[in-house]
Amino acid sequence: MRRIVRIASWLYALAVYGFIFLPVVVLVLFSLQATSFPIPPFTGPSLRWYDAVLSDTRLTSALLNSLLVASISSLAAVALGFLSAWGFARFVLPGSGLLRGLITLPLTVSYLIIGMGLLVLFNWAGVPKSLLAAGIGHVVINLPLCFAIIYSQMGDHQINIERAARDLGAPEWKVLLLITVPVMAPAIFAGFFLSMTFSWDEFVISFLLTRFDTTLPVEIWNLLRSGLNPKTNAVGSLVFAVSIVLVVLFELTLLRRRKA
Amino acid sequence: MNSVGNIGRALPRAGRALPWALVTPALGWTLLFFVLPFTAMGLSSLTAHDGGGFTASNYSEFFTNPSYWQAMVNSLEVTAIVTVVSVLLAYPFAWILAEQVPERWQRLALMLAVLPFWTSYVVRSYSWLLVLAQNGVINRALTGIGVVAEPLQLANTRFATVTGFVHFFVMLLTLTIFANLKQLSPSYRKAAADLGAGPVRTFLHVVLPLTLPGIMVGAFLTFVLCIGDYITPQILGGNNELLMPQLVMMQIGRRGDFPLASALSIILMAVVTIAYLACARWLKIERA
Numbered sequence: 001m002r003r004i005v006r007i008a009s010w011l012y013a014l015a016v017y018g019f020i021f022l023p024v025v026v027l028v029l030f031s032l033q034a035t036s037f038p039i040p041p042f043t044g045p046s047l048r049w050y051d052a053v054l055s056d057t058r059l060t061s062a063l064l065n066s067l068l069v070a071s072i073s074s075l076a077a078v079a080l081g082f083l084s085a086w087g088f089a090r091f092v093l094p095g096s097g098l099l100r101g102l103i104t105l106p107l108t109v110s111y112l113i114i115g116m117g118l119l120v121l122f123n124w125a126g127v128p129k130s131l132l133a134a135g136i137g138h139v140v141i142n143l144p145l146c147f148a149i150i151y152s153q154m155g156d157h158q159i160n161i162e163r164a165a166r167d168l169g170a171p172e173w174k175v176l177l178l179i180t181v182p183v184m185a186p187a188i189f190a191g192f193f194l195s196m197t198f199s200w201d202e203f204v205i206s207f208l209l210t211r212f213d214t215t216l217p218v219e220i221w222n223l224l225r226s227g228l229n230p231k232t233n234a235v236g237s238l239v240f241a242v243s244i245v246l247v248v249l250f251e252l253t254l255l256r257r258r259k260a
Numbered sequence: 261m262n263s264v265g266n267i268g269r270a271l272p273r274a275g276r277a278l279p280w281a282l283v284t285p286a287l288g289w290t291l292l293f294f295v296l297p298f299t300a301m302g303l304s305s306l307t308a309h310d311g312g313g314f315t316a317s318n319y320s321e322f323f324t325n326p327s328y329w330q331a332m333v334n335s336l337e338v339t340a341i342v343t344v345v346s347v348l349l350a351y352p353f354a355w356i357l358a359e360q361v362p363e364r365w366q367r368l369a370l371m372l373a374v375l376p377f378w379t380s381y382v383v384r385s386y387s388w389l390l391v392l393a394q395n396g397v398i399n400r401a402l403t404g405i406g407v408v409a410e411p412l413q414l415a416n417t418r419f420a421t422v423t424g425f426v427h428f429f430v431m432l433l434t435l436t437i438f439a440n441l442k443q444l445s446p447s448y449r450k451a452a453a454d455l456g457a458g459p460v461r462t463f464l465h466v467v468l469p470l471t472l473p474g475i476m477v478g479a480f481l482t483f484v485l486c487i488g489d490y491i492t493p494q495i496l497g498g499n500n501e502l503l504m505p506q507l508v509m510m511q512i513g514r515r516g517d518f519p520l521a522s523a524l525s526i527i528l529m530a531v532v533t534i535a536y537l538a539c540a541r542w543l544k545i546e547r548a
Contacts, residue, residue: 116301
């Protein structure tokens with residue numbers, strides 16, 4: 001009986017892993033296709049489609065745009081999230097629960113609706129579609145995340161270190177820069193990398209709020225109009241690689257915190 | 261929270277200005293770029309596309325136009341299928357990872373299981389299009405071994421949409437259910453075994469009920485993310501049958517009809533809120 005369960009478990013787990021990895025394997029494999037269609041039989045390996053991606057200025061500038069929007073919006077989200085988390089964790093504010101609820105509220109609303117709302121508002125206010133508009137949207141989705149991560153990590157022992165610094169005469173800004181930021185560094189990094197990942201992959205807000213200069217997911221979306229194309233496979237594989245690097249960095253900061 | 265409160269009171273030097281200076285930027289951002297846009301969307305939904313005063317015509321259009329209704333029905337059907345299938349696939353998988361895989365390999369096994377979770381939505385859906393295409397991998401394999409004579413129509417169907425969604429949510433639910441199973445104290449199982457319950461009875465009467473709240477949270481998350489997603493149905497389902505997000509985007513893209521798109525978005529959000537209220541008592545989302 002126990003053996004049957006074991007064998008069945010292995011088979012089931014293999015089947016699910018197969019299901020999970022099937023599209024990724026097909027994507028990466030056919031990005032190395034030598035001919036013009038990313039369908040069997042496999043004719044590669046060849047790097048010609050990666051060449052095509054890297055010499056396509058629309059894709060490379062979209063890639064730079066994505067990195068720019070992701071890093072700046074994540075910096076803004078993590079700065080706002082950290083300051084507010086510190087304020088709420090350290091001081092008694094009237095209506096604190098309600099205000100914290102307000103900051104985390106965007107987590108419960110789908111990106112489509114956040115993007116729609118900003119589109120309607122910017123349309124009325126005459127704000128043109130731009131990378132800046134998309135970046136503002138990305139801060140809206142990532143600020144609650146950064147706030148929640150950092151706020152949940154502000155524990156009692158950190159409060160005691162801060163208190164010691166204050167007792168020794170450190171002014172608030174010194175406490176913040178020399179004590180709180182270093183102590184909270186793992187949570188701050190975690191918030192930053194998670195924001196980077198989400199902003200890097202985000203589609204619908206960028207799609208609604210940008211026009212000519214746009215981010216990589218939107219440019220890939222435009223590529224899809226030409227149907228199945230190994231070039232799309234190549235750029236998709238590159239995007240996947242960047243996401244994996246971000247996730248591994250995220251894991252490492254988490255692990256380091258656990259060991260600390 | 262008590263301790264934090266005490267410390268706050270023990271800080272007379274800080275005054276009132278500092279704490280507000282810390283929280284105001286985040287609050288201001290949320291008000292300006294989340295609450296205000298949402299209000300603008302609400303107001304916009306009450307105007308007509310061609311100008312004029314306030315009107316409820318966008319909402320009545322949704323309730324009287326059968327094709328709009330149909331989009332909501334499609335959305336609810338697809339979301340329900342996706343949620344049920346994903347939970348049924350993910351639970352045994354998470355159980356195997358938590359119970360059958362040796363402890364030292366678990367972290368790696370879990371990380372592998374959710375790796376494709378981190379690809380962008382657009383790329384993931386495109387990858388499934390490759391797999392399901394007319395002469396894609398699956399059809400080549402099926403015709404190759406002679407299961408079917410002609411390639412099956414897999415892409416641009418509801419089946420494709422559901423497959424793309426299930427792929428994503430199996431990973432998400434595996435994460436949440438795995439975490440739940442690991443939190444379960446082993447003493448429950450020992451107690452059940454001491455009282456003479458076999459593994460099956462222990463699972464049905466102890467493990468499953470105790471992990472049910474976690475499953476509910478995961479299922480609700482699936483519902484919310486699935487019903488609001490535009491990319492998966494647009495890339496994999498095509499335009500054969502419309503889901504609500506596709507209908508919303510169509511109003512903006514083809515007709516520039518912001519008021520109707522706003523109204524449809526608000527209706528979609530209302531459905532999510534109703535679903536939340538309906539299962540609120542099972543959803544005890546912990547707050548830090």
